[in-house]
Amino acid sequence: xxxxxxxxxxxxxxxxxxxxxxxxxxxxxxxxxxxxxxxxxxxxxxxxxxxxxxxxxxxxxxxxxxxxxxxxxxxxxxxxxxxxxxxxxxxxxxxxxxxxxxxxxxxxxxxxxxxxxxxxxxxxxxxxxxxxxxxxxxxxxxxxxxxxxxxxxxxxxxxxxxxxxxxxxxxxxxxxxxxxxxxxxxxxxxxxxxxxxxxxxxxxxxxxxxxxxxxxxxxxxxxxxxxxxxxxxxxxxxxxxxxxxxxxxxxxxxxxxxxxxxxxxxxxxxxxxxxxxxxxxxxxxxxxxxxxxxxxxxxxxxxxxxxxxxxxxxxxxxxxxxxxxxxxxxxxxxxxxxxxxxxxxxxxxxxxxxxxxxxxxxxxxxxxxxxxxxxxxxxxxxxxxxxxxxxxxxxxxxxxxxxxxxxxxxxxxxxxxxxxxxxxxxxxxxxxxxxxxxxxxxxxxxxxxxxxxxxxxxxxxxxxxxxxxxxxxxxxxxxxxxxxxxxxxxxxxxx
RNA sequence: GAGCCAUUAGCUCAGUUGGCAGAGCACUUGACUUUUAAUCAAGGGGUCCGGAGUUCGAGCCUCCGAUGGCUCACCA
Numbered sequence: 254x255x256x257x258x259x260x261x262x263x264x265x266x267x268x269x270x271x272x273x274x275x276x277x278x279x280x281x282x283x284x285x286x287x288x289x290x291x292x293x294x295x296x297x298x299x300x301x302x303x304x305x306x307x308x309x310x311x312x313x314x315x316x317x318x319x320x321x322x323x324x325x326x327x328x329x330x331x332x333x334x335x336x337x338x339x340x341x342x343x344x345x346x347x348x349x350x351x352x353x354x355x356x357x358x359x360x361x362x363x364x365x366x367x368x369x370x371x372x373x374x375x376x377x378x379x380x381x382x383x384x385x386x387x388x389x390x391x392x393x394x395x396x397x398x399x400x401x402x403x404x405x406x407x408x409x410x411x412x413x414x415x416x417x418x419x420x421x422x423x424x425x426x427x428x429x430x431x432x433x434x435x436x437x438x439x440x441x442x443x444x445x446x447x448x449x450x451x452x453x454x455x456x457x458x459x460x461x462x463x464x465x466x467x468x469x470x471x472x473x474x475x476x477x478x479x480x481x482x483x484x485x486x487x488x489x490x491x492x493x494x495x496x497x498x499x500x501x502x503x504x505x506x507x508x509x510x511x512x513x514x515x516x517x518x519x520x521x522x523x524x525x526x527x528x529x530x531x532x533x534x535x536x537x538x539x540x541x542x543x544x545x546x547x548x549x550x551x552x553x554x555x556x557x558x559x560x561x562x563x564x565x566x567x568x569x570x571x572x573x574x575x576x577x578x579x580x581x582x583x584x585x586x587x588x589x590x591x592x593x594x595x596x597x598x599x600x601x602x603x604x605x606x607x608x609x610x611x612x613x614x615x616x617x618x619x620x621x622x623x624x625x626x627x628x629x630x631x632x633x634x635x636x637x638x639x640x641x642x643x644x645x646x647x648x649x650x651x652x653x654x655x656x657x658x659x660x661x662x663x664x665x666x667x668x669x670x671x672x673x674x675x676x677x678x679x680x681x682x683x684x685x686x687x688x689x690x691x692x693x694x695x696x697x698x699x700x701x702x703x704x705x706x707x708x709x710x711x712x713x714x715x716x717x718x719x720x721x722x723x724x725x726x727x728x729x730x731x732x733x734x735x736x737x738x739x740x741x742x743x744x745x746x747x748x
Numbered sequence: 749g750a751g752c753c754a755u756u757a758g759c760u761c762a763g764u765u766g767g768c769a770g771a772g773c774a775c776u777u778g779a780c781u782u783u784u785a786a787u788c789a790a791g792g793g794g795u796c797c798g799g800a801g802u803u804c805g806a807g808c809c810u811c812c813g814a815u816g817g818c819u820c821a822c823c824a
């Protein structure tokens with residue numbers, strides 16, 4: 254982290270002092286670059302470099318950051334970077350005049366400049382601008398990181414993301430992809446008559462998931478409020494209200510550990526569609542993610558960290574019971590009681606929690622043995638009711654729910670179910686959670702009487718889906734860490 | 749929260765057995781009118797993360813602390 258320097262600081266590093274002096278000199282000559290308020294930009298770098306035939310010989314006007322300089326006496330080359338790429342500028346004393354050329358020589362790498370000139374191709378074949386006129390639009394007072402290696406210090410890249418964006422082009426690509434993925438999803442749902450809604454982030458009761466919430470305080474009401482851990486219960490209230498198809502893309506907050514896959518604030522999309530079930534959600538999930546892949550990556554084959562992921566239909570579907578059987582050899586049909594399940598968990602050397610049920614044991618076995626192996630897109634169906642407090646039971650197997658999670662590259666990307674709309678069952682499930690909470694499980698849900706009350710008015714049979722946007726972006730951009738897909742990941746403050 | 753590792757110039761990195769603090773880029777000055785990691789010559793630039801200790805002497809060894817990375821645990 255660079256120290257903060259002021260122009261009157263006497264012990265300014267020399268490298269900064271030089272730039273300050275250049276600024277002072279400009280101000281004295283009445284050419285303070287910070288007084289410039291606009292520049293007439295009519296073109297961008299990439300449109301010129303990719304449409305040479307259209308632009309060759311034409312005059313253009315563009316602006317951006319000076320990112321390199323190669324001076325050769327009375328002529329110079331330099332590179333201008335804008336939002337879309339970069340282009341080479343050729344600056345010759347004969348073209349711009351003595352005075353302007355002397356000024357140009359004092360420009361620093363990092364300065365923001367405006368350029369007018371004619372498009373041409375150099376002897377070495379590079380599309381360039383024959384500069385006729387140059388304007389300093391803003392002075393850069395700090396040196397940029399090294400041009401060849403870029404900025405590598407991970408800490409600095411996240412804390413000073415602007416530098417990362419300037420010098421590491423692939424970073425910009427990642428965040429453009431992120432924006433496109435979200436646009437694609439939004440478009441997909443809007444075209445299918447979903448209504449985008451916004452529900453409260455400040456919650457009196459944090460519901461819809463199992464997680465430790467952040468707590469904040471409202472002064473006037475003098476009450477503690479929680480930052481939402483999921484929008485689920487609000488969105489279902491909207492289904493009860495008759496909106497039929499709703500979705501919300503937004504930030505969730507969970508007061509838990511930070512890791513390569515976890516950030517305390519992260520983005521999800523949740524959507525609810527009346528009159529369908531989890532099979533409907535599977536179809537929607539598969540099509541929506543495929544559409545985004547085609548629009549953003551241009552392919553259904555994606556390379557993630559050296560593995561080829563094939564998103565072509567149909568995606569594998571397997572029940573949790575069968576996944577456990579396949580990857581651990583244990584058939585839960587042979588395990589009938591909680592006691593037998595506990596014995597199995599103990600035998601496998603896994604963490605046996607007090608009072609663990611058969612369903613919780615199956616879920617644990619799944620996470621331990623099956624999950625890491627689900628590299629290609631796989632829907633895992635039929636979760637135990639104990640670990641799915643908001644999902645509807647399977648009519649023929651009430652110990653299981655109509656729920657699936659989608660796994661790609663061994664990571665959970667989404668979670669969906671046929672929504673539980675039986676208020677009495679929902680109350681029981683909440684009470685079960687409350688019991689767990691009282692037993693010390695901070696992540697167990699709280700009772701939400703108003704939500705039960707809403708269900709009592711009648712919620713249509715409904716399918717619901719949640720997708721972790723950050724993880725989807727990681728997959729599509731071949732990013733190893735969630736922090737590489739968050740512009741400003743949560744960091745511990747320095748000092 | 750636990751373990752392992754890292755922190756040296758603005759940036760990217762070397763630094764031998766504990767013995768004068770180094771390179772490339774960037775910067776300054778000079779040369780150069782088609783270069784592209786431009787080139788050539790000269791120069792400036794350091795709280796070696798912070799603190800304590802061991803030692804004649806510490807960037808290097810020991811201890812404490814800060815920040816970060818990775819792995820594990822909770823979690824999406």
